[in-house]
Amino acid sequence: MDELAAELKTRLIQTLKLQGITPDQIQDDAPLFGTGLGLDSIDALELVVMLEKYYGIAIKDIEEGRSAMGSIHTLAEFIRTKQSLK
């Protein structure tokens, strides 16, 4: 079990005020945007703020953010890569 992924799911639900959704309902590989959770560009901006606040990762270009936010799995990988570079 990926601890970072589990933590991300909880933070995602909190940050985006996803009501009636529990962490275990979010699949690691399910798309976050469009289909799947049905998030949109405004949610992506909130996630950018979340990444900076909790993981110290500043995203300057929303396009970079969009590719990182494909799924919980890609988001966790993105955070690990960024943090290993520090």
Next chain:
Amino acid sequence: MTTRFPVVTGLGIIAAPGCGVDEVWNALRAGQSGLGPLTLFPSPRYGRSPVAEVRRDLIALGAPARGSRSDRLAWLAAREAVGEARLTGFNPDRAGVVLGCSVGGSFDSERFLTSLIKRGKMWARPTRFHECASATDLIADSFGLFGPCTTLATACSSSALAIATAAELIVADEAEVMLAGGSDSLSRITWGGFHSLMLVDAAGCRPFDATRAGMSLGEGAAILVLEEEEAARRRGATVLARLNGWGACCDAHHATAPHPDGAGAVAAMRIALRRAGLSPEAIDYVNAHGTGTRDNDIAEAKALKTTFGSRVPRFSFTKRFFGHALGASGAIEALVCVEALRRQELPTNLGFATLDRAIGIEPLTAVQRAPLRHVMSNSFGFGGNNAVLIFSQPDTVAHPPQQRAVAVAVTGIGVVKSSGLSPVQILPPLPPGTVKAFACGEFAGKDELTPVQRRRASRLAQMVLVAAKRSQPGGASGRLAVAIGTGFGDLGDAALFIENMIAKDEDEPMPTRFINSVHNAPAAQIAMDVGARALNSAPTARDISFEAALWQGVQQLAISEADTALVGAADELSKYVLAIGHRWSRWKNATPPGEGATVIRLVRNPDALAPLAHVTAVRLGRYRLPFDAEQEAEWIGEAVDIAQVDVVLSGAGGWPPLDRLYADAVAALSARAGRALEHRMYKHLCGDHYSASGFGFSQAVELVRANRGGVLLYTLSPSGAKAVCCVRA
């Protein structure tokens, strides 16, 4: 009915490139960008982005010391426009103001918040001019205008919509002279807000360029004098251009992103062309919205190609000169279009170098002289709000919309209101306290909202959505227009956003709260909810915000631009309004503060199945002091058949000095009617707030349904604004 044509007879502007039309045009010719470093306020996180500030001493230029920075900018533009039009010898009761604005006095209110948060000092004076309506009031007072006045806050399309609305007031014979335009100063909320949306280009905006990376912010004001053509000729005014076409509509697609194919933009351009009686080939130049964001420019390019086919006219955008001045932007660009016509000269761009293959069309890259007859100005904003204006040479033929006298039926009413007085805590950073208020608390009906509306829409927008559902819209019947007035807008989210920015030195921004903070967010939420793609408006006119929305809705039905109109108003309690009002003894001897939302559904009479009541008249204006009750009764009598009125339902019980004026007016109306009219009130049921007259309207309908006869809803604002509307069986 005679046809009335709106023409332009005066222009005024102040923005980063210059103060006055000539100075601005010289800067455009010389290719001088207004962009430079930010100096108005500290910005630890975003301070390096270039910005188009007005670096002039506004007071030294003659602006009044009283007022916010936005008010002063507006006043300076108005002075130039009025001077150029040599505006004398007009009837002040037939002259009004419509401005577009997005943040009003926020820049000044932010100084109050900064001293409160950083130093714990409660210094509330700068907040006196917070409302967007402040600039409109100042101009009406300064230039002695007593006709219809309203302010539109539909984000970046505000002032284009203001110009269109002023034209409609002229076409509807409500006014002969209108000052129309917009004003917005830079403010921390829009500065931090657009940065939090990651839409600001650190290198300055480069609209339509392949390497573009966002917008640049700006500030300023531009005002046009619009006049009814015959009235202008009678007083010997010089006609600079005709306003031949205008179109406004809504994407009903997303809170911030434009429709990817620019569908709403195409619709707005087509409405404007149809009104002007022109085919697309007749347009010689387009001043594009061209913000420089990736999404806007692609959507706008697609829209231009859809509207004009393979022959897209020459076009440019002036955002790198002026920055994106938000609420003022549409008026600035309208002024550029009129000046281009007058000089027969096309402005160039700045910032464009490389063609984007995804866009596929190239803007002008040099100043050009060219014969111009018809030019178009595009403005698009948050909430998918689109407004398009077409200006033409004075000698062209115009086809203004046909104004029809229509009976408007009310077919549904939705109200969210408090069930009574309760103590409301004033929360930090304000000094603690308790004020009794008509609060809605956790109002019922939220369970009918969609999950996205529940998690993301602001409380104010949720109140409006619930009221709209209660008005039983049952989906759109035909083209649906929406106009939701508000005095303060979403002060809750706006204040939280700014508080957070100041307290955390711009770290951890709140993008969703910024998006919610625009005044037109509730109207845009309704549009998305029910697919309303006709006019989408958010008038903000203090105590007559509801009536201003009602006028717009009725007008869309009268000119057949909509088949159904959802109109209403909403305001919510804010700890700031409570704390400052309490300190200034606002509710001493008066009805306590309140909050609430009202939405009503209007259709043209023959289309109504089971009408609840009819709206037979709506009129907006300003009253004079000393108050002349006889004159007031006459003004009401011009709009309403007093023989058909039995009850006057007034906004009395709010600001105490107004109670006497209401009583005098009712007495004068009774004398005119030759019988005693019943004077009733409603604020003791809903509390005092800017949108209270919306609730008053619902009470008027109740009285009509209880066979109490015709009801006159009459509202005066401490600001000088007034409105009257008549509700009958």
